[in-house]
Amino acid sequence: MRFGVVGTGVIGAGWTTRALARGWDVVATDPAPGAEERLRLAVDRAWESARKLGVFPGADPTRLEFAASLEEVVSVSEFVQESVPEHESLKKGVHEAIDAVADPDVVVASSSSGLLPSHLQAGLRHPGRLVIGHPFNPVYLLPLVEVLGGSQTSESALERAIAVYEDLGMYPLRVRTEIEGYLSDRLQEAMWREILHLVNDGVATTGELDEAILYGPGLRWAGMGTNLIFHLAGGENGMRHMLEQFGPALELPWTKLVAPPLSDDLIDAMVEGTSLQAGDRSIADLERTRDDYLIAVMRGLKAHDVGAGRTLARWEERLHGVQQQRWKTGDRIPNPLELYACPVEPEWVDYNRHMTESAYLLAAGWATDKLFRYIGIDDDYRAGGHSFY
Incomplete structure (x- = not known):
């Protein structure tokens, strides 16, 4: 997937980080002076938090490309997320420019927090592909994204947007009635x-x-x-x-x-x-504190399968199901296998800064799952009626 981002402020940078964490290529643009440097700094700051929730194999901030123009982004993207400032006239102009370049089957989503999509799509050549995908800050952690269409939006565009957001580990909430401000705001x-x-x-x-x-x-x-x-x-x-x-x-x-x-x-x-x-805490200090407690809260909710914890559990299930390496008959294994790697989380460390035995067992269990998948004992294997228990 090549994910296009138009507008790289706080929200655009959050979308960029989330898409990179999914292991996608991101092409972004913003005409503001110094925008590329600010975007890369924002991604670097957010990456540690994204990594704590888990990133897909191959995910790397270096897969971000900053383009000189909107046209360059749109011409190579499979999905476009617009995140320019919340002024209707500005957004309409940006969507007209996107509409003139993007392939007709490319869905274009706006991060608007309250504008009516019917107003944004009025006058476009391909109004049916415009949807609202309203996220919440920090986008790279919070799963909620409100999804709605305007009077001309096609059902297929809404379904495509929802599928993309689910693939990003988010919780798309379909807003059934077009209304200013949507629901959460x-x-x-x-x-x-x-x-x-x-x-x-x-x-x-x-x-x-x-x-x-x-x-x-x-x-x-x-x-x-x-x-x-x-x-x-x-x-x-x-x-x-x-x-x-x-x-x-x-x-x-x-x-x-x-x-x-x-x-x-x-x-x-x-x-x-x-x-x-x-x-005396800076904005950066407060952002780190916010990110850390959001991660802790979502992990706590995961144990009870409620709210954002349920979304996190689905994300982790997909992460652990990814297996890049597969053993085939005749393959030689000359060195110890490195199938699973993860950071040592703060809650894994005891009072004297040693990793606890229970944390070792948890990490070993995840590594064992990877080993089983490496030798072919995976979901398809079990679905075929086989078992190793």
């Missing part, structure tokens, strides 16, 4: 507006509001989501009892939802509050 926006009101009215600081999520609802949301959590709040009778008991509170004027004016005082309060929270 509309939910986040409601909370964001209320945060602005609470800070503007002097009720709480940015740090206190973050703590109100970190130590309670945020932990619940990762594994179940709001609706299932509220279903539990209703006890044995579930959501019906919850709504009957707490529904009247919805009539109370607790929340405002409409955003307050972004006055200088409010902007200063938000900036000062988040600066105080960050302390």
